[in-house]
Amino acid sequence: MDKIKFDTKSLDLFYGDFQALKSINIKICENEVTAFIGPSGCGKSTFLRCLNRMNDLIDSVKMKGEIIFDDKDINGDIDVINLRTRVGMVFQKPNPFPMSIYENIAYGPKCQGLKDKTQLDTLVKESLTKAALWEEVKDRLNKSALGLSGGQQQRLCIARTIAMNPEVILMDEPTSALDPIATAKIEDLMSSLKKDYTIIIVTHSMQQAGRISDKTAFFLMGEIVEFDETPKIFTNPNDKRTEDYITGRFG
Amino acid sequence: MKSEHKNAIVADKIATVILYCIAGFFLLLLAGFTAYIIVKGIMAYQPGIFSFERTGIGVELFNTVYLVLISLIISVPIGVGAGIYMAEYAKAGKVTNYLRICIETLSSLPSIVIGLFGYLVFIYMTGSKYNLFAGALAVSILSLPLLTTVTEDAIRAVPSIYKEGSLAVGATHWQTIVQICLPVATPRIITGVILAAGRGFGEAAALLYTAGMSSNVNLNIWNPFDPMSLLCPFRPGDTLALHIWALKTESMTPNADQIANFSAAVLLVLIFAFSLGSRLLGARLDRKMSGK
Amino acid sequence: MICLIEKLKKEYLGRSIVTLLGIVIILVTLSITGFLFYKGLGTFVTYNHSVWEFLFSSDWKPADNFDGGGKVGAAIFIVGSLLISFLALLIATPFSIASAVFMTEISPILGKKLLQPAIGIFVGIPSVVYGWVGLTVLVPAIAHVFNLPYGFSVLAGGIVLALMIFPTITSVSVDAIENVDNGYKEASYALGTTRWQYIYKVMLPSATSGILTGVILGLARAFGEALAVAMVIGKMQTFPDNILSATNNMTAEIASDMGNSAQGGEFNDALWSMALLLLIISFIFILIMRIIAKKGEEVK
Numbered sequence: 001m002d003k004i005k006f007d008t009k010s011l012d013l014f015y016g017d018f019q020a021l022k023s024i025n026i027k028i029c030e031n032e033v034t035a036f037i038g039p040s041g042c043g044k045s046t047f048l049r050c051l052n053r054m055n056d057l058i059d060s061v062k063m064k065g066e067i068i069f070d071d072k073d074i075n076g077d078i079d080v081i082n083l084r085t086r087v088g089m090v091f092q093k094p095n096p097f098p099m100s101i102y103e104n105i106a107y108g109p110k111c112q113g114l115k116d117k118t119q120l121d122t123l124v125k126e127s128l129t130k131a132a133l134w135e136e137v138k139d140r141l142n143k144s145a146l147g148l149s150g151g152q153q154q155r156l157c158i159a160r161t162i163a164m165n166p167e168v169i170l171m172d173e174p175t176s177a178l179d180p181i182a183t184a185k186i187e188d189l190m191s192s193l194k195k196d197y198t199i200i201i202v203t204h205s206m207q208q209a210g211r212i213s214d215k216t217a218f219f220l221m222g223e224i225v226e227f228d229e230t231p232k233i234f235t236n237p238n239d240k241r242t243e244d245y246i247t248g249r250f251g
Numbered sequence: 252m253k254s255e256h257k258n259a260i261v262a263d264k265i266a267t268v269i270l271y272c273i274a275g276f277f278l279l280l281l282a283g284f285t286a287y288i289i290v291k292g293i294m295a296y297q298p299g300i301f302s303f304e305r306t307g308i309g310v311e312l313f314n315t316v317y318l319v320l321i322s323l324i325i326s327v328p329i330g331v332g333a334g335i336y337m338a339e340y341a342k343a344g345k346v347t348n349y350l351r352i353c354i355e356t357l358s359s360l361p362s363i364v365i366g367l368f369g370y371l372v373f374i375y376m377t378g379s380k381y382n383l384f385a386g387a388l389a390v391s392i393l394s395l396p397l398l399t400t401v402t403e404d405a406i407r408a409v410p411s412i413y414k415e416g417s418l419a420v421g422a423t424h425w426q427t428i429v430q431i432c433l434p435v436a437t438p439r440i441i442t443g444v445i446l447a448a449g450r451g452f453g454e455a456a457a458l459l460y461t462a463g464m465s466s467n468v469n470l471n472i473w474n475p476f477d478p479m480s481l482l483c484p485f486r487p488g489d490t491l492a493l494h495i496w497a498l499k500t501e502s503m504t505p506n507a508d509q510i511a512n513f514s515a516a517v518l519l520v521l522i523f524a525f526s527l528g529s530r531l532l533g534a535r536l537d538r539k540m541s542g543k
Numbered sequence: 544m545i546c547l548i549e550k551l552k553k554e555y556l557g558r559s560i561v562t563l564l565g566i567v568i569i570l571v572t573l574s575i576t577g578f579l580f581y582k583g584l585g586t587f588v589t590y591n592h593s594v595w596e597f598l599f600s601s602d603w604k605p606a607d608n609f610d611g612g613g614k615v616g617a618a619i620f621i622v623g624s625l626l627i628s629f630l631a632l633l634i635a636t637p638f639s640i641a642s643a644v645f646m647t648e649i650s651p652i653l654g655k656k657l658l659q660p661a662i663g664i665f666v667g668i669p670s671v672v673y674g675w676v677g678l679t680v681l682v683p684a685i686a687h688v689f690n691l692p693y694g695f696s697v698l699a700g701g702i703v704l705a706l707m708i709f710p711t712i713t714s715v716s717v718d719a720i721e722n723v724d725n726g727y728k729e730a731s732y733a734l735g736t737t738r739w740q741y742i743y744k745v746m747l748p749s750a751t752s753g754i755l756t757g758v759i760l761g762l763a764r765a766f767g768e769a770l771a772v773a774m775v776i777g778k779m780q781t782f783p784d785n786i787l788s789a790t791n792n793m794t795a796e797i798a799s800d801m802g803n804s805a806q807g808g809e810f811n812d813a814l815w816s817m818a819l820l821l822l823i824i825s826f827i828f829i830l831i832m833r834i835i836a837k838k839g840e841e842v843k
Binding site for chain 3: 259260262263266267269270271273274277278280281284285287288328329332333335336337339340341349350352353354355356357359360361362363364365367368370371372375392395399423424425426428429449452453454455456459460492493495496499500508511512515518519522523526
Binding site for chain 1: 342410411412413414415416417418419420421422423426430431434435539
C-alpha cells in the first residue's frame with residue numbers, strides 16, 4: 001500500500017445553512033493522480049479548496065471533521081501559509097499575475113524570503129522546464145505574462161506552483177478554459193509530474209479523468225458515492241448512481 | 252387612438268430636441284467660461300508677472316505647488332493605508348461601520364469648517380503664525396476621504412483570481428496586498444491622487460486662516476529653516492486661489508484685477524494639465540498592466 | 544521565535560499599520576466634531592444665549608470681548624444660506640437631470656465623448672474662479688439687466704452655486720440611470736412606447752432614489768460653499784426683499800469675520816456656533832441620504 005498523503009475523516013462543510021459536503025471520508029495516496037468527478041454543484045471543487053484552506057477566504061464557511069495531512073489536522077492549529085507552500089493549487093481560469101513571466105515564477109519563493117539572484121534564476125528555469133514551457137518563453141522572460149496564450153498561461157501557473165516545490169498539486173478544472181491542443185499538453189504534463197508530486201484534479205470531463213488518473217472519486221450532492229481505481233470506476237462501478245453518471249444518463 | 256399615438260411621437264421628438272439643446276447649452280457655457288478666463292488671462296499678461304516680486308505671482312505659484320505637495324505627502328500614506336484596511340482587513344461590524352460614517356462626515360464637511368478647525372488646532376493652540384504646513388494639514392484632511400474611498404474601490408476591483416493565485420503559492424495576506432493588489436490598483440489610485448491634488452490647487456476657504464493671505468519671502472535666503480526663506484514650510488504663504496480672493500477683498504495694488512485675471516487663468520491651466528496628465532498616465536499604466 | 548519574527552515582518556506589521564491609519568481617520572473626525580461642539584456651545588454655555596435667539600432672531604451684534612452681552616441672532620445668515628442653496632438647487636436640478644438623460648439615453652456616444660469630460664472640467668474649476676467670474680461678469684450683468692445700482696444678490700449667488708453643483712447632481716444621476724434594469728427598457732419598447740414615454744414613465748421613476756441622493760449631495764455642497772458665494776452675495780446684514788437684493792449667509796460671515804474676532808470672545812464663539820450648525824446640517828444630509836439609500840434597496 002502506498003503512503004497516504006491526505007486522510008479525511010467525516011468532514012462536513014456548510015455555507016451558512018447550506019450543507020455543501022456531507023461526511024467525506026477519503027484517503028489520498030502519494031505520487032498518484034486522483035480525480036474528482038461529478039455533476040456541477042456536487043461539492044468536488046469545494047472539497048479541493050479544503051485541502052489548502054482556500055475556503056478561509058469565504059467568511060460564511062463552517063467545517064466539522066478532520067483532514068489529516070502528514071499526521072496533522074490542517075483545520076487545527078497549523079500554519080496556513082506553510083500548508084499552502086506544501087500544497088499548491090492551479091485554478092480553473094489561468095491567473096498569472098500582471099507582471100513579467102520571470103516575476104510570476106519568482107513571486108512565491110521571494111515571498112518566502114529567497115533573495116539570491118542566481119538561485120532564483122535556476123529555480124525559474126527549472127520550473128519552466130518542468131512545466132514544458134521553457135523553450136517557448138526563454139527569450140521573453142521579462143515580458144508580461146498576460147501576453148501569453150491561454151494554454152501557455154496555464155502552464156505558467158503550473159510552473160509557478162512547481163517553483164514552491166510543493167508535495168501536492170491541486171488542480172481545479174485546469175483545462176476547462178482551454179482548447180483541445182492546449183488541453184493535451186497539460187494532460188501530458190500531468191503524467192510526467194506524477195512521479196514527483198501527488199496530484200489531485202477536479203474535472204468535469206470523464207474522458208480526462210479516464211486518461212490521466214490512477215484513482216477516481218465520484219461526488220454527488222456533497223457526498224462521495226464511490227472511490228476506487230479509475231479503470232474499475234469506469235468499467236465496473238459498484239454503485240448504480242456512478243454507472244448512470246458514467247454512461248451519461250444524467251450529469 | 253390614432254391621434255394619441257401621433258401625439259406621443261411628437262412629444263418624443265420635442266423632448267429629444269430640448270434635451271439636445273440643453274446638452275449643447277452646457278457645452279457652450281463651459282467653452283465660453285473657460286475661454287473667457289483664458290483670454291482674460293492672456294490679455295492681462297504683462298512682462299514680469301511671473302516674477303517673485305510683489306507685483307508678480309511667482310511666489311503664489313510656488314506656494315500652491317509646494318503646499319499641495321506637502322499635503323499629498325501627509326495624506327496619501329494615510330488615505331491609501333486606511334483604504335487598504337477598509338478593503339482587505341475590515342470585517343463587517345461596528346468599527347468598520349463607524350469608520351465609514353467618519354469618512355462620510357469628513358467628505359461632507361464644508362471646507363471653511365475644516366479651515367476653522369485647522370486655525371484652532373494648528374495655529375492658535377500651537378501658538379504659531381499662519382504657515383504653509385498648517386495649510387497643508389488642512390488640505391490633507393479635506394482629501395483624506397477621497398483618497399480612502401478611491402483606494403478601497405480600486406483594491407476591491409482587483410480580480411479575486413489574482414489574490415487566490417498569490418495565496419495559493421503561500422504568500423501572506425499582507426504580501427498579497429502589497430505585491431499583487433496594490434500594483435494592479437495603482438492606476439486608479441493615481442487618478443484619485445491627482446484628483447485630490449487638483450482640489451488642493453483650487454482650495455481657498457480651508458487656507459484662509461491656516462496658510463494665511465500673504466507671503467513675505469527673501470529670495471536670497473535658501474536655508475529652509477529660516478522663516479523668510481521661500482523653501483521654509485513654516486512661513487505664511489498664500490496660494491493662487493487665495494491670492495485671487497485676497498486681491499478681490501483687500502487689494503491694495505493698482506492692477507489687482509489684471510493680476511487676478513491672470514492668476515485665474517494660470518490656476519485653470521494648472522488644473523487642466525493635471526487632469527489631462529492623470530488620464531494619460533492612467534491609460535498608460537493600464538496598458539502596461541494588460542501586457543500590450 | 545524566528546517564525547514569529549518572520550510572521551511579524553510578513554503580515555502583522557503591515558496589518559497593524561493600516562489598521563492604525565484607519566483609526567487615525569476616526570480620531571481626526573472625532574476631534575473635528577469634538578472641537579466644533581466644544582467651541583460652538585460656548586455661545587450658549589459661557590455667554591448664556593438661548594438656542595432660540597441664535598436660530599430665530601435677526602439681531603446680530605455679538606460683542607468682540609470676553610464680557611458678552613451682545614446679540615447673537617443668526618437668522619439672517621441662516622435664511623441667506625437656505626435661500627441661495629435652494630435657489631441653486633431649483634436652477635440646477637432640471638438641467639442636471641436633462642443632461643443625465645441625454646448622456647444615458649439620447650446620445651451615449653456624445654455623452655461619453657463630450658459631456659462626461661466637460662463635467663469633469665466643471666468639477667475641477669476652483670470655487671474662487673467661479674466666484675471671480677461671478678463677480679466680474681454675472682454681477683454687472685444682473686445690475687445691467689434689472690437696472691440696479693449693484694448686482695450683488697441672492698440671484699447671483701444662486702446662479703454661481705447652480706453651476707458648481709450641476710456636475711455633482713448630473714454625475715450621480717447618470718449612475719442612477721445606468722443602474723436601471725435594462726429589461727425595463729426592452730419591455731417598455733416591446734409594448735410600443737416611444738423613447739420619451741419610456742424615459743419619463745419608467746426610467747426616471749425607477750432612478751428616483753439615486754437622483755435624490757445626487758440632489759442632496761448638491762445641496763450639501765451648496766450649503767458648505769464659502770468664498771464663491773461671499774464674492775457675489777453683497778454681505779448685507781438684512782433679510783433680502785426679493786431674489787435681487789443682497790444679503791449674507793453663514794459661510795461668508797464666518798470667512799470674513801473669523802480673523803477679526805478674538806479667540807474665545809462672544810463674537811468668535813457665535814461664529815463657531817454657526818460652524819457647528821453647518822456640521823449638524825451636514826449630519827442631517829448624511830442621514831437623509833442613508834434613508835434614501837435604504838428605501839431604494841427595499842424597493843429592489
